Amino acid sequence: xxxxxxxxxxxxxNSGGYAVRPIDGLNLDIKTGELVLLLGASGCGKTxxxxxxxxxxxxxxxxxxxxxIEVTALSGKAKTLYRRxxxxxxxxxxxxxxxxxxxxxxxxxxxxxxxxRKEARDRADEVLESVALGERGHHRPGNLSGGxxxxxxxxxxxxxxxxxxxxxxxxxxxxxxxxxxxxRILRELAAPGRAVIVATHDERLxxxxxxxxxxxxxxxxxxxxxxxxxxxxxxxxxxxxxxGDLVYIVESGQVEILLEKADGGEELLNxxxxxxxxGELAPMFGLRRSATARAGDQPVVATGMTIRDFRARQAxxx
Amino acid sequence: MFVTTxxxxxxxxxxxxxxxxxxxxxxxxxxxxxxxxxAIKKEPGRLVDAFAADVxxxxxxxxxxxxxxxxxxxxxAAALNGAEGVEQADPIVVSRTxxxxxxxxxxxxxGYVPGGLGTPDVVEGRNAEGPGEAVIGSGxxxxxxxxxxxxxxxxxxxxxADGLRFFFGVSTILVPLADVQDVVxxxxxxxxxxxxxxxxxxxxxxxxxxxxxxxxxxxKRTTESGTSTINFVSLLLWLITAGIIGSVIFLAAIExxxxxxxxxxxxxxxxxxxxxxxxxxxxxSTLAAVIAIPLAFxxxxxxxxxxxxxxxxxxxxxGVAVVVxxxxxxxxxxxxxxxxxxxxxxxx
Numbered sequence: 001x002x003x004x005x006x007x008x009x010x011x012x013x014n015s016g017g018y019a020v021r022p023i024d025g026l027n028l029d030i031k032t033g034e035l036v037l038l039l040g041a042s043g044c045g046k047t048x049x050x051x052x053x054x055x056x057x058x059x060x061x062x063x064x065x066x067x068x069i070e071v072t073a074l075s076g077k078a079k080t081l082y083r084r085x086x087x088x089x090x091x092x093x094x095x096x097x098x099x100x101x102x103x104x105x106x107x108x109x110x111x112x113x114x115x116x117r118k119e120a121r122d123r124a125d126e127v128l129e130s131v132a133l134g135e136r137g138h139h140r141p142g143n144l145s146g147g148x149x150x151x152x153x154x155x156x157x158x159x160x161x162x163x164x165x166x167x168x169x170x171x172x173x174x175x176x177x178x179x180x181x182x183x184r185i186l187r188e189l190a191a192p193g194r195a196v197i198v199a200t201h202d203e204r205l206x207x208x209x210x211x212x213x214x215x216x217x218x219x220x221x222x223x224x225x226x227x228x229x230x231x232x233x234x235x236x237x238x239x240x241x242x243x244g245d246l247v248y249i250v251e252s253g254q255v256e257i258l259l260e261k262a263d264g265g266e267e268l269l270n271x272x273x274x275x276x277x278x279g280e281l282a283p284m285f286g287l288r289r290s291a292t293a294r295a296g297d298q299p300v301v302a303t304g305m306t307i308r309d310f311r312a313r314q315a316x317x318x
Numbered sequence: 319m320f321v322t323t324x325x326x327x328x329x330x331x332x333x334x335x336x337x338x339x340x341x342x343x344x345x346x347x348x349x350x351x352x353x354x355x356x357a358i359k360k361e362p363g364r365l366v367d368a369f370a371a372d373v374x375x376x377x378x379x380x381x382x383x384x385x386x387x388x389x390x391x392x393x394x395a396a397a398l399n400g401a402e403g404v405e406q407a408d409p410i411v412v413s414r415t416x417x418x419x420x421x422x423x424x425x426x427x428x429g430y431v432p433g434g435l436g437t438p439d440v441v442e443g444r445n446a447e448g449p450g451e452a453v454i455g456s457g458x459x460x461x462x463x464x465x466x467x468x469x470x471x472x473x474x475x476x477x478x479a480d481g482l483r484f485f486f487g488v489s490t491i492l493v494p495l496a497d498v499q500d501v502v503x504x505x506x507x508x509x510x511x512x513x514x515x516x517x518x519x520x521x522x523x524x525x526x527x528x529x530x531x532x533x534x535x536x537x538k539r540t541t542e543s544g545t546s547t548i549n550f551v552s553l554l555l556w557l558i559t560a561g562i563i564g565s566v567i568f569l570a571a572i573e574x575x576x577x578x579x580x581x582x583x584x585x586x587x588x589x590x591x592x593x594x595x596x597x598x599x600x601x602x603s604t605l606a607a608v609i610a611i612p613l614a615f616x617x618x619x620x621x622x623x624x625x626x627x628x629x630x631x632x633x634x635x636x637g638v639a640v641v642v643x644x645x646x647x648x649x650x651x652x653x654x655x656x657x658x659x660x661x662x663x664x665x666x
Contacts, residue, residue: 084585
């Protein structure tokens with residue numbers, strides 16, 4: 001099984017009229033047999049990245065290559081075939097069809113691929129057996145525990161023996177006993193010929209991973225010397241969606257705080273003059289910048305500092 | 319696709335059962351109405367055929383032998399008998415009356431010459447042979463041997479014939495011409511038309527000849543508004559069934575949005591997802607049609623009109639059921655087609 005490469009991936013979408021860019025210039029190399037964790041807090045883009053790798057979302061720019069398939073170049077029916085044959089998806093909420101039995105759920109992708117009923121049934125039994133649910137094939141999802149449902153979902157993902165398994169928060173709805181079984185299966189799945197990518201914020205999975213991709217902006221450094229920035233009129237200090245470490249205090253000039261809209265326009269939120277500050281939320285909560293900061297029509301001088309220094313300064317001034 | 323459809327039907331069987339029963343009832347009523355319409359439309363042809371005449375001689379201003387109020391001398395028949403091209407000519411009178419039984423019963427009244435043209439085929443008893451005797455058609459609440467009052471005359475039912483309803487299912491009594499002339503014309507020797515076997519080459523001035531087709535068309539006109547109304551109501555009933563099935567399928571589709579997204583996400587082609595919904599709607603609709611057949615016969619028993627539920631009507635019902643199913647699935651199909659597979663990645 002060939003490797004997976006992600007190059008300069010940018011994913012931007014419209015959220016309530018504003019442009020949100022959870023993935024901005026991501027590069028990633030995954031080797032066959034690897035278990036890769038996409039780690040990060042809610043909203044950091046884990047599921048978005050997973051959806052894009054599964055060809056459910058189209059990125060703004062960049063490429064994803066799974067073996068010899070350029071996923072980002074697929075369209076229409078080719079996408080459907082790629083999802084059916086090359087990706088096994090394990091969803092956060094299991095997402096089994098409630099009216100079908102466990103075995104029938106596993107048979108769905110097989111039947112869609114044109115396998116005969118008998119072939120599909122035999123293969124479904126085989127994969128259910130591999131997740132230790134051979135005896136539960138005739139049960140409906142409603143009669144299975146959360147862990148069992150997730151194992152059926154894994155079996156469904158494996159039905160076509162895909163080279164890529166993408167799991168979205170596979171432990172989110174499970175108690176610690178059920179988590180154990182699911183984690184073990186996911187680890188075993190990552191074997192030669194197959195890569196497993198797991199989006200999670202569950203750090204219990206960390207020891208199992210061959211590679212961890214941190215999607216949450218790194219924590220701002222606690223100590224760092226304040227830095228002075230000088231901006232020419234109209235120069236951008238940071239863009240909406242950038243990672244941010246520092247809080248800025250305006251020394252001179254005026255800084256415009258803008259929301260970038262999905263249609264390319266912008267909305268002026270605030271104008272910060274001398275003595276005012278901005279950009280404190282991103283370093284404080286480990287978020288991306290929620291707006292763009294740009295110098296007004298005059299040169300700007302501002303001082304950037306860590307949250308700790310900023311707090312100390314505020315305490316001193318009060 | 320078939321398994322997904324069958325399992326979903328099993329999974330939501332209570333809701334589908336209610337929908338099927340309600341739809342079956344509406345289908346049944348529609349089928350009964352269709353039967354009524356068919357019977358009403360056939361009435362004129364059957365009545366005209368019952369007289370076994372080739373043509374009708376009526377007054378010049380009359381539109382037909384069964385609807386006219388223009389009277390002619392009964393002797394016109396005698397004048398025609400023996401005329402060139404005429405084998406037999408008998409006068410008739412068509413009128414309406416009420417029978418004062420337990421309730422007032424409206425009936426058509428036909429006066430004919432016993433043994434002449436228009437003598438009905440009796441299925442019970444015998445034909446009228448002289449004054450005071452009557453033959454009843456289907457639906458008259460009397461039996462052979464019963465008596466009833468016609469004007470100031472007491473009549474005895476001596477025979478019963480099949481059918482002979484007209485003017486929208488109204489039953490008919492047939493009595494000798496002389497009795498009708500007494501009641502309707504105060505004993506004057508008048509008639510409304512002359513049924514003729516053969517083809518008269520000439521008719522006296524002030525008269526005209528109508529063919530059986532003319533007589534039938536004229537009689538059909540009287541029930542046209544009724545049959546049109548039934549057709550319109552039937553159309554509404556078909557639409558209601560489409561609405562019932564459609565809303566159930568649409569609700570099921572809304573509930574299954576996550577399923578559709580998941581199926582799309584795991585690579586199931588859209589035709590499978592859509593096919594499953596369409597199949598479900600057509601199945602429900604067809605099942606309702608099956609149940610509707612006995613229901614239609616039961617409903618027909620309670621109607622004051624005759625209903626002719628034919629095999630063709632039943633086959634047509636299945637055709638309509640399939641069309642209704644297809645139409646009903648449209649909204650659900652649209653919902654399924656517009657479901658983004660990426661929705662499958664949402665949380666619980």
